Amino acid sequence: MGIELVNLEKKYGDFAAVDGLSMQFEEKKLSILIGPSGCGKTTTLKMINRLIERTGGDILFNGESIDTKNPITLRRGIGYAIQEIGLFEHMSVYENIAVVPRLLKWTEGDIRERVESLLDLVNLDVEETMFKYPAQLSGGQKQRVGVARSLAANPDIILMDEPFGAIDPINREKLQDAFLEIQEQIQKTILFVTHDIREAIKLGDRIAIFDRGKLVQYDDTLEIVNNPANEFVEDLLGADRALKGLEIIRVKEFIRKGEFTMVLLADSKVGEAREKMKSMGREFVYLVNPKERLVGYVTQKDLLKTPDNFLLKDRLKPTESVQPFSNLLETVTRMMTGGVTTCPVVDAHDRFIGVVRLKQIFDVMGSYQPAEED
Amino acid sequence: MFSVAGLGAFFVERFSYIMEKMAEHLFIFIVSWIAAVAVGLLIGIIVTRPGKEKVGQVILAITGAAQAVPSIAVIALVFLFMGIGPLPALFSLFLYSLVPIVFNTASGLLNVSPAVKEAAKGMGLTPLQILFKIEIPNSIPAILSGVRTAAIINIGTATIAPAIGAGGLGEIIFIGLRLMDGVRIMAGAIPVAILAILVDFGLGFVERWVNPKGLQISKTPRT
Numbered sequence: 001m002g003i004e005l006v007n008l009e010k011k012y013g014d015f016a017a018v019d020g021l022s023m024q025f026e027e028k029k030l031s032i033l034i035g036p037s038g039c040g041k042t043t044t045l046k047m048i049n050r051l052i053e054r055t056g057g058d059i060l061f062n063g064e065s066i067d068t069k070n071p072i073t074l075r076r077g078i079g080y081a082i083q084e085i086g087l088f089e090h091m092s093v094y095e096n097i098a099v100v101p102r103l104l105k106w107t108e109g110d111i112r113e114r115v116e117s118l119l120d121l122v123n124l125d126v127e128e129t130m131f132k133y134p135a136q137l138s139g140g141q142k143q144r145v146g147v148a149r150s151l152a153a154n155p156d157i158i159l160m161d162e163p164f165g166a167i168d169p170i171n172r173e174k175l176q177d178a179f180l181e182i183q184e185q186i187q188k189t190i191l192f193v194t195h196d197i198r199e200a201i202k203l204g205d206r207i208a209i210f211d212r213g214k215l216v217q218y219d220d221t222l223e224i225v226n227n228p229a230n231e232f233v234e235d236l237l238g239a240d241r242a243l244k245g246l247e248i249i250r251v252k253e254f255i256r257k258g259e260f261t262m263v264l265l266a267d268s269k270v271g272e273a274r275e276k277m278k279s280m281g282r283e284f285v286y287l288v289n290p291k292e293r294l295v296g297y298v299t300q301k302d303l304l305k306t307p308d309n310f311l312l313k314d315r316l317k318p319t320e321s322v323q324p325f326s327n328l329l330e331t332v333t334r335m336m337t338g339g340v341t342t343c344p345v346v347d348a349h350d351r352f353i354g355v356v357r358l359k360q361i362f363d364v365m366g367s368y369q370p371a372e373e374d
Numbered sequence: 375m376f377s378v379a380g381l382g383a384f385f386v387e388r389f390s391y392i393m394e395k396m397a398e399h400l401f402i403f404i405v406s407w408i409a410a411v412a413v414g415l416l417i418g419i420i421v422t423r424p425g426k427e428k429v430g431q432v433i434l435a436i437t438g439a440a441q442a443v444p445s446i447a448v449i450a451l452v453f454l455f456m457g458i459g460p461l462p463a464l465f466s467l468f469l470y471s472l473v474p475i476v477f478n479t480a481s482g483l484l485n486v487s488p489a490v491k492e493a494a495k496g497m498g499l500t501p502l503q504i505l506f507k508i509e510i511p512n513s514i515p516a517i518l519s520g521v522r523t524a525a526i527i528n529i530g531t532a533t534i535a536p537a538i539g540a541g542g543l544g545e546i547i548f549i550g551l552r553l554m555d556g557v558r559i560m561a562g563a564i565p566v567a568i569l570a571i572l573v574d575f576g577l578g579f580v581e582r583w584v585n586p587k588g589l590q591i592s593k594t595p596r597t
Binding site: 049051072073074075076077080082084085086087088089090091092099100103133134135136149159 | 492495499512586
């Protein structure tokens with residue numbers, strides 16, 4: 001369901017928290033609302049499920065004003081997750097997730113099925129977690145339950161107010177990764193409030209930047225990183241925005257396929273590798289085992305003074321690798337660690353797919369130069 | 375002046391008299407207590423509804439201070455306006471035990487975290503559903519401990535009800551005091567004490583049984 005804000009306004013006395021806001025949130029996209037505190041992002045979010053009543057303008061769901069439904073019915077059709085989570089301590093995980101389905105009079109069988117599939121979706125062990133109480137869960141687990149609860153009645157729209165804000169950085173990364181995968185599966189219209197620009201770039205399909213109740217820039221994430229509308233947006237993105245841009249690009253678009261490997265057998269000799277590299281015209285070769293799993297690499301230089309009849313496996317060097325879903329920033333980091341300019345790409349079972357080169361990544365970064373230097 | 379044998383004899387001889395006074399005592403206690411629970415819960419809930427949080431805070435302050443007023447003072451005041459008899463006694467006990475119930479109910483409800491209430495509202499619960507499904511279950515431990523305190527206070531305070539002519543086990547004690555008769559004093563005091571202990575124990579059991587399991591866990595540190 002698409003959401004359209006028409007000249008939306010919220011005034012507290014003379015102060016306009018949201019000042020004539022008109023924009024559209026696209027269906028099945030994750031749209032980020034970001035800006036400094038007091039910019040109106042949370043107020044905007046809460047006007048959509050009418051936790052805050054607007055003082056002017058309108059909000060349209062598929063062209064229909066939200067006033068056509070009573071607030072209770074409206075809210076039951078919109079998922080809602082907040083930073084403080086607000087799990088009901090006296091209810092088990094199961095009952096917490098079941099709240100809205102029960103209000104909507106689902107059968108207990110349907111609810112059970114739903115709870116199980118949701119816990120699975122947010123990567124919690126169903127049997128172990130289902131009948132625990134919130135007090136028995138860690139912060140990260142609670143937040144996952146909070147996300148599952150917001151998805152419970154399968155709403156088209158989900159509103160999230162800094163849902164990962166209170167989680168420690170390591171677990172936040174994990175939750176964000178998990179959340180991206182979830183969104184890939186469920187394809188909901190998600191409005192996500194955050195003040196963390198890294199989170200915005202990582203998660204958002206589109207980013208709306210707010211300042212003092214007004215929209216400063218609203219565009220696809222790449223476009224925002226590439227072409228900040230003004231100084232305010234540039235400051236928000238920070239000095240390292242070229243690097244941040246790398247974080248949203250996946251390796252899978254940059255995989256070079258071709259002849260990069262040779263099979264390493266128990267009795268493979270150094271001479272064979274030298275021949276192979278000569279025939280491929282390369283300085284190095286990746287070695288895979290007979291099951292195509294990457295085991296390491298050798299370079300011509302390493303083998304320079306080694307007699308032909310030495311066993312190749314004794315000359316093997318371990319290698320860093322990335323997966324198609326890894327982002328370019330991660331890839332560059334791996335290359336720096338390994339001191340290499342080419343990094344092998346493997347699948348989830350360590351099977352060799354191709355390589356990604358540092359030069360390609362630099363080419364991408366080139367397009368992130370500030371406009372005035374073009 | 376006092377002997378165990380004498381006490382035993384008194385119990386046997388005056389058994390029906392003691393039971394009669396026990397029944398009066400129980401009646402005064404139970405009626406005033408139930409009325410206080412019903413009215414106290416209602417007041418506690420009403421003053422904490424959204425938008426009335428300020429009123430709730432004021433009520434909390436008043437009831438908090440009122441808990442320090444001695445019970446005999448309340449009885450004396452009620453006597454001034456209503457005279458003597460069972461009704462003024464009932465009313466003063468009701469008034470006195472109202473205080474911990476309102477205090478605990480209001481503080482329990484006000485202590486439910488705003489995030490929990492916001493989540494509930496955002497999920498589409500009606501105000502009544504939020505009250506009955508979320509706020510009250512979360513406040514049950516506080517509410518029950520108020521109800522339990524009120525019961526113990528009432529049993530104890532009902533002992534001085536005879537001061538305004540309301541009967542009860544206190545009557546036996548009062549007569550004993552006037553006659554300097556240790557046996558009579560004990561014959562009144564022992565049943566009151568047993569009653570108080572039994573009710574306290576019973577309500578403690580109910581508390582453990584009724585308190586939501588999830589809340590009992592949160593009070594014990596996680597291992």
